[in-house]
Amino acid sequence: MAERELSLTVNGRPVKLVLGTELKVVKQGIHQVPFYQVAAASFHRDSRKLYIAYVLKKGKKQPYSFVELNGQVKEDEDTLRLAMEFAEALHEKAYHGVKYGRRLRVLVNPNGGVGKAVSIFSKQVEPLLKAAGCTLDVSQTTHNGHAFDIAKSLTLDSYDAVVTVSGDGLVHEVLNGFANHAEPRKALSIPVAPIPTGSGNGLSLNLLGLEDGFDILRATLNVIKGQTMHVDVFSITQGGKRTLSFMSQALGLMADLDIGTENLRWMGDTRFIYGLLRGLIKFKPCDVQLSYKGAEMDKHQMFQTLQSRRKAVDDSTSVPVLPGIPASPTSANFAATSTDADGDRLEDDPKDGTGLPDLKYSMEDTEGWNKFDEKLLYLYAGKGPFVGRDLMAFPVSLPDDGLIDIVVQSHTKTSRLEILGSFEGAPRGEQYWSDSIHYVKASAYRIQPKPKAKGCLSIDGEAFPFEAFQVEIHPGLGTLLSPKGYYAAEFAQPGGAVAKKKDGKKSGVKGGDKKERKKGTLWCCA
Numbered sequence: 332m333a334e335r336e337l338s339l340t341v342n343g344r345p346v347k348l349v350l351g352t353e354l355k356v357v358k359q360g361i362h363q364v365p366f367y368q369v370a371a372a373s374f375h376r377d378s379r380k381l382y383i384a385y386v387l388k389k390g391k392k393q394p395y396s397f398v399e400l401n402g403q404v405k406e407d408e409d410t411l412r413l414a415m416e417f418a419e420a421l422h423e424k425a426y427h428g429v430k431y432g433r434r435l436r437v438l439v440n441p442n443g444g445v446g447k448a449v450s451i452f453s454k455q456v457e458p459l460l461k462a463a464g465c466t467l468d469v470s471q472t473t474h475n476g477h478a479f480d481i482a483k484s485l486t487l488d489s490y491d492a493v494v495t496v497s498g499d500g501l502v503h504e505v506l507n508g509f510a511n512h513a514e515p516r517k518a519l520s521i522p523v524a525p526i527p528t529g530s531g532n533g534l535s536l537n538l539l540g541l542e543d544g545f546d547i548l549r550a551t552l553n554v555i556k557g558q559t560m561h562v563d564v565f566s567i568t569q570g571g572k573r574t575l576s577f578m579s580q581a582l583g584l585m586a587d588l589d590i591g592t593e594n595l596r597w598m599g600d601t602r603f604i605y606g607l608l609r610g611l612i613k614f615k616p617c618d619v620q621l622s623y624k625g626a627e628m629d630k631h632q633m634f635q636t637l638q639s640r641r642k643a644v645d646d647s648t649s650v651p652v653l654p655g656i657p658a659s660p661t662s663a664n665f666a667a668t669s670t671d672a673d674g675d676r677l678e679d680d681p682k683d684g685t686g687l688p689d690l691k692y693s694m695e696d697t698e699g700w701n702k703f704d705e706k707l708l709y710l711y712a713g714k715g716p717f718v719g720r721d722l723m724a725f726p727v728s729l730p731d732d733g734l735i736d737i738v739v740q741s742h743t744k745t746s747r748l749e750i751l752g753s754f755e756g757a758p759r760g761e762q763y764w765s766d767s768i769h770y771v772k773a774s775a776y777r778i779q780p781k782p783k784a785k786g787c788l789s790i791d792g793e794a795f796p797f798e799a800f801q802v803e804i805h806p807g808l809g810t811l812l813s814p815k816g817y818y819a820a821e822f823a824q825p826g827g828a829v830a831k832k833k834d835g836k837k838s839g840v841k842g843g844d845k846k847e848r849k850k851g852t853l854w855c856c857a
């Protein structure tokens with residue numbers, strides 16, 4: 332394709348724009364901007380003003396920054412025509428297959444994380460969303476349960492997505508609000524996109540990867556340009572009450588370090604170190620009975636499946652399912668193709684119903700269920716590789732395989748020293764290969780605390796009663812916005828195969844960047 336060029340002046344200085352396979356902005360330096368990162372391009376003929384907005388990473392370790400160019404072109408007719416064509420062509424490329432000007436319901440939790448969500452939203456998120464022509468309906472949440480209420484009564488046709496400016500807890504509330512909506516299925520098809528201003532921000536890490544998972548502008552760009560990605564969600568039944576979970580359930584050490592440190596929220600994710608060290612000193616077993624309906628238990632097989640799914644996604648093309656918001660190929664091709672332990676297809680109820688899917692298992696079902704008989708230090712079950720930036724708890728998790736990944740750390744087969752030693756590799760999921768970690772994929776599981784047992788239960792980072800509960804999976808019921816259409820985490824086999832990036836370059840080799848390894852010193856959870 333022939334390149335287009337345009338000269339203009341910005342603040343009295345000459346600037347050249349080149350439109351080729353990406354946008355090149357030549358001023359004192361050169362900005363090379365992939366079209367995905369361009370938020371706006373427009374030309375106003377009467378004032379001869381050209382406006383361009385984009386986000387750019389100025390160095391690999393730098394956060395994204397927001398750049399706006401307000402330039403003016405010469406008055407002659409040829410230049411005016413060229414400027415108009417340039418702006419139109421750039422806009423077309425920037426929004427190819429993506430609806431411009433998404434209608435967003437934005438929920439800002441002033442209390443999430445270290446309490447900076449309000450200023451982060453007004454200083455960073457809102458200007459970029461507005462530049463991208465989005466219409467915003469913004470509310471600050473005033474109390475626990477507020478986001479639930481808003482989602483429960485959301486006018487569904489008025490919005491393209493719900494944006495949570497908080498941590499994982501607010502996403503949990505929105506999905507549960509949707510589950511209690513008059514039209515739950517339709518509500519759950521509205522994509523949710525997080526802006527990471529909570530403590531753990533596990534969902535953001537899963538969508539954007541370790542490097543960019545906490546990057547505000549990168550997350551905002553996902554709101555503007557992301558494609559819909561259908562994900563499995565879980566029904567947790569406890570005491571006759573049904574709750575949806577999208578991310579994780581934790582018991583034992585991993586729940587204590589999260590739930591037990593709620594009062595230290597001001598510390599950001601550092602609070603998890605304190606909780607972890609405290610838990611390790613006690614080293615208390617979690618006295619529960621775990622039963623599960625297993626589907627896959629071979630770690631190497633699960634790793635192979637992860638690799639082949641990724642490759643298949645990379646090789647396919649996107650299919651639009653929502654007006655203007657393309658769907659990831661995972662959604663189209665892979666939803667509910669797994670089988671459970673009995674070889675039954677894990678297909679969910681047809682999507683034509685409007686209510687939540689019925690539950691398949693009762694608390695009394697035992698046929699085809701396995702029991703875990705060792706004492707356990709913790710149980711972590713969920714979807715999406717990261718639960719926090721220092722722990723890739725479910726490295727082989729797939730968004731829509733219809734299965735939940737269950738990790739059990741045996742209490743008898745490990746020591747404090749081994750747990751401490753595994754911190755270093757935890758951001759890269761290296762603990763997955765440890766013999767003392769039991770890792771299974773299941774279509775359902777059940778926890779029954781032993782008589783007099785005490786402890787914490789964390790569901791998506793929120794505290795729940797430490798009582799018996801059962802979990803089952805609803806394939807593809809939830810909807811997120813994602814840049815890639817799959818989880819962005821990179822997971823390697825020890826000394827061997829490496830998950831590859833879309834460009835085919837190797838990345839995330841075992842051991843990784845030494846500086847990065849030093850930074851990852853603690854575990855935190857959602």
Ligand SMILES: Nc1ncnc2c1ncn2[C@@H]1O[C@H](COP(=O)(O)OP(=O)(O)OP(=O)(O)O)[C@@H](O)[C@H]1O
Nearest residue numbers: 443444472473475497498499500501529530531532
């Ligand atoms: N105005 C408010 N005051 C107090 N709590 C609030 C308010 N608005 C929302 N909440 C509650 O704050 C809790 C924490 O939110 P969230 O989980 O999103 O952040 P976080 O815990 O800091 O992050 P993460 O879950 O990623 O660790 C949620 O349970 C939510 O209901």
